[in-house]
Every structure is written in C-alpha cells, then in structure tokens.
Amino acid sequence: MRISPSTKRLLIGIFIGLVAVVLLALAVFQWKRQQLLTSALKLVKEKIERKYPVILTLGPAKFVGFKTVEIMGMSLVPRATPTDTLLTARRLQAGLSVRSLFAGRPVFSDLQIITARLTARKTATSDNYGFLIKKKASAAPRDNSKGTNYGMLLNQALETAFDNVPGEASFQNFFVSYSSPRHSAVLRLPELKIQDGDISGRMTATVDSLANKLGISGHIEPGDYALTARVFGVGGSVQLPYVPRRFGALVSFDTVLVRLDGKEFEDNDTGGRLTVRGSLAARGFSLYHPKLAANEIEVKRGSLDFIATLGRGTVALEKGSRITVNKIVLNPEIAIWTKPSRAINLSVSSEETPANDFFDSLPTGIFDEVRGTQGTGTLRYRLSASLDMANVDSLHFDSSLRGKNFRLTRFGEEDLNKLNTPFLQTVYNDRGDSVRTFAVGPANPDFVPYNEVSPYLIHAITTAEDPRFFSHHGFMEQAFVKSAIQNIKERRFARGGSTISMQLVKNVFLTRQKTVARKVQEALMVWLIENTGLASKQRMFEVYLNIIEWGPSKYRWSSGKRGVYGVKDAALFYYGKRPSELNLPESLYLASIIPKPKYARYSFDSYGDLRRSTRYFFRLIADIMLTRGLISDNDRENLPYSLHLSGPARQYMSFAPRPDTTRAVQQADSSDFEPLNLIDLLNTGAAPDAGVNAGTPEPPKDPK
Structure with a gap:
C-alpha cells in the first residue's frame, strides 16, 4: 500500500507533535520536580x-x-x-x-x-x-540528692543514637574528631554501610594517641533498640583506649560481639529505671595490670549474657545473667549503690564443671603453676560478699570451692606432691635475686624433723600465725575479713590474712610478688593440697619450719651459706642452741619476727630491753597459749620480758650496752620503723580464729 506524500507529511507532523508534547511534559516534570x-x-x-x-x-x-x-x-x-x-x-x-x-x-x-x-x-x-543529647524537659524537678540516675542517662544516650540511625546509608571518607581538655579522639572511616539494617565497614580509631584498625559488621533495628555488632582487629588485636590512662591497665581483644536485645524504661519519682538485655562476647581477651598479675591474663573465649538495671544511684546485674570463661559457667548477681553511701552486694556461683574442663578453662597468666592439672569428678565454686563503705566493719565474705567425687590424677606445672619428698628450695631477696639454694630433707644436715623442735616454738608460731592450722582446711575466712577491713580503712595492704598453709604454698611454689593473681593461685593450690589430703599437717608444718626466713639475708655463716632460713639457722643465729632446746621466751621472740624478719634487729631499744611492741606480743600470745592449755600457769607467771642473745645475732642487733647509771624514768619506746605484725586479738577470751598473721594494732601504753 502506497502512502501519499501528503499522508507522510501528516504522520511526520503528528510524530513531531507527540515528541514535542513529551519533551514539553518532561521539561515541565523536570521543572516541577526540581521546584x-x-x-x-x-x-x-x-x-x-x-x-x-x-x-x-x-x-x-x-x-x-x-x-x-x-x-x-x-x-x-x-x-x-x-x-x-x-x-x-x-x-x-x-x-x-x-x-x-x-x-x-x-x-x-x-x-x-x-x-x-x-x-x-x-x-x-x-x-x-x-544539644544532641539535651535532657528532655521534666514536668517536675528531679531530686539529685540521691545520686546520679544512670538509667536516665543511658536511656537518653540509647534513644539519641538509635533515633538518628538512617535506614539506608553509606559513608565514604568520613572523618570524626573529638577534643576536650583531657581527651582527644579521631575516627577515620574509609567506608561504612547500612543496608536493610545490615552494617559493614572499617575504620581507624585513634583515642589519646592509641590507634586501632577495626572492622565492623552486624545488624541494627532502630525501632526495637536492637543491635548485633561484631568488632574485630584488622592486622592485629584491638586495645581499649582510656583504660591505660585511667587505670594503668592494658586491655585488648581479637574480636568482640555486642548484642543489645532491647530496653525498657520506667519513669518514676526517682527519675526512671532502665532495664537492658543483651550480651558481650570476646575472643582472645587479654588484661594486664602490675597489681593483678606479673604477666598478661588471657582468656581464649569469654562472654557475659546480661540483664542489667540502672536507676538513681544504682547499677545492678540481675538474676538470669551468665558469665562464661572458656568452659566454666558462672551465675552472677551484683548490685552497686553510690548513694546514700557506696555499697556493693555480690553473689557468684558456678555450675558443676567436670574437673578437667575446670582446669583447662582457667585463664593463663593467673593460674600458670596449676596449668595441666587433671582430675576426676566435678568442681563448683561459690562466692558471696557485701560491703557498705559507710560501715566497713560490716564486710561480709564467703568463698568456697566444692568437689564432687573429685580426685587428682595429674599435677600441673608444679608437682604439689613434692611436699612429701625431699626437694631443693631457692630463696630470694626483695629484689628478686637468688640468695641461697638448699635441700629440704634428711640429706641436708640443717634439716630439722618436726619431733626435734621445741613444743614451745610450735605452739607460739601456730598461736600467733594460725591458731587453727591443725584443724582447718587451709583457710580462715574470719581472719581474711578482719585483714580486708583494715586494708580498706587504711587504703593499703596494711595487714595479711594468710594461714600457715598459704604461707607454705607461697614460699615453696610461688613468687613473692604482691599481686591478685598470686593470691588467687595460692588459694587454689592450698585447696588442692588440703582437700585431697595430699600432705599431712605435721609434714606441712615441718617443711614450713625448715624454709621460712628468720633473719638478715645478707648474713654469711662461717660455712659460706647466706641468710637465716629454717628453724636450725634461727636457733643458732639468735641463741646458739638446737631447736629442741628453745624455751618459752625464746620461742615467743622467734614467732614475733616471722611476719617481718628484717625488722628483728629493731626489737630492742638502745638499752638492750625489748621494745614495748614486742613485750606486748609476749604477753598477748602467752595469755592465749595459757587459755588454750599449751603452757602451764607456772610458765606464764614466770615469763620474763628480757632476752639473752648468745648467738651471732647479738652483733647484728641495733642496740647499745646498758650504761652503769640507773635511769629514774624509763625511756619511751618510739621507733622509726613500722611495728612488728601482731595478732589482732583483744583479749584471751577471743575466738581462736579471730586473727591470723595479723596487722599492727597499737599496743596498750605502759602504766606510768
């Protein structure tokens, strides 16, 4: 069919008209859309x-x-x-x-x-x-006298963060900086994406000069206040900022998984109460602080499933929370108050754990000496404690490890059974230098068996250091509590709380470092020895007597050995006697210097008399020994407060010969050194476990 030229022209005109209309419509659309x-x-x-x-x-x-x-x-x-x-x-x-x-x-x-x-x-x-985190206006003024409302603050922070999260977003070359008089932070985000709630990205974070390269992945639901985020190190572990500067500690991890399941905020007259649920999990967690341990404390896998509540002056970890350390599962309940006074309630109990799982799960850097220990049965740990800083004497502490069908089948890095066999003991000075190595056993001519030690010395030491040594299972919680109370009051380690069992384990198996790790490991090793019947009490005390320090480490004997270590050295150094020949006052004096043997030389005044603190010790311990039937009335009545040193110690002591003239008024006892540690028993009627290796109570003044 042929189309006439006129028809063609008509069709072309119609097409051009349609195109013009479309272009005009598009132009109008574009103009209107832009407008x-x-x-x-x-x-x-x-x-x-x-x-x-x-x-x-x-x-x-x-x-x-x-x-x-x-x-x-x-x-x-x-x-x-x-x-x-x-x-x-x-x-x-x-x-x-x-x-x-x-x-x-x-x-x-x-x-x-x-x-x-x-x-x-x-x-x-x-x-x-x-202005981004400005508090919402309140219908009534808040009462701040009862402390900060942590729940309201955290709720405002969560709402600000979640309410401003876009549903879909991509950040490229995003630079974030923060500066204040005390801190600075810089975040560089080459890329961060949020798509359908999924989060992915990487960043470099520099906080107070500490830089970390991080990767981030996860999912967020802003409307539900729900978040799952995985943070991991890129090319190395991640070290937490602020902690080194604020607490002097180093904390790092390989990967952390943070999960927030939601929040509930209940507004009330005290400003509100917030409940949050979620979890924290970490792999390759590491913590170092010189007061905690000599080396890094490491946990391969750890997690916290939490139900936390925060309110006016209170923060609590509620029942239902759970801590997992490798294969050990703990159920914690913690409540902390900041007003009207600082206080804490703590309860932790572990689920029954197979013995091998228990030992395999112990963090490295804190239980190294028992690493590799194996056993049968199960173990379960429980702890409860409470403290009100307004009444420190109210401190409560109860800790226990229980075994069910438990039996040791293999020792770890340290063979605890060596207490039952001859072994070599190396002693060190305060600088950590080796002073002397000697055999503990019959092969050493200086070794003294238990039955060749004066009963006076045995009873004086146990009364002063550990009144229930022969009956307890390694620990005396009342003594620990009394020591902790004094340490809290004085804000320093002013007083010990160690039983003889704990002192023995420290001297034989551990270092002299004053760290939390050493104390915790010491407690576990004592529990293993005492609760499995690994060594008899008599054998433990025998080893203790033959290794403890009793005088100056710099003293050199004619035989060439250095220091005063063991009961035979002590008897010879101070009195030129055998241990079996020691009388009551000589035994009391040796017991008085065990806590701080380096201060033994200051036990006498410039006239050769025992100082007031040592005389007080003599009276106190002798009275307790009498009450317990360890000495006779005659021993107590005839107890002298003078002491004759006939051994090499006489040349070592810091005193001068008594002058010929008689003094009308006795010189006051005012030494420039810290007093000897004295047992903290107020009278002879006190309970036998009222104090152990106690601190430094002020002795009563001499009557004028």
Missing part, C-alpha cells in the same frame, strides 16, 4: 532547625537519576557557637520517591555521605554538640 525538591529540602531545613538550635546550610541540589538526588555540600553549625562548625560534607546523595515528592510528603532513603567531617569540641565552659 518540589527545592521546597522539600527547605522543609527539611526548617524541621531540623526547629528541632535543634542549629543552622543547616545545603548546597545546590539536583536529580542525577530518576530517583537519585545529589546535594553539593552541607554544613551544620550550632547557633550558640556560630564560628564552630559541627558537621560538613562535600557531597550527599539520597534516594527520593517521586510519588512521595508530588504528594507533598517526601521520603528520602539510601543516604550516601561522601567526604564528610564531624568535629566535636568541648572546653571547660561549653561544647558544640550538647
């Missing part, structure tokens, strides 16, 4: 500036695709500090629903921020970000 976009961004600007005291400036905006908007530049400046810009971005892109735009309700999505900088600053008097 609506400008209006929409103006509304966004007005909305943000109504909500926050800021000035929002947006650069030129245009569509770069059918649903993609590009904004060339953005800045956010607080009105209070107009010269201090909080946020800038070189370019932003976002998805925009055309239907919502024409409907007058623009919906933005898939936000992309490219080359942005967030700069937060704080001075002594102001900041440029506080």
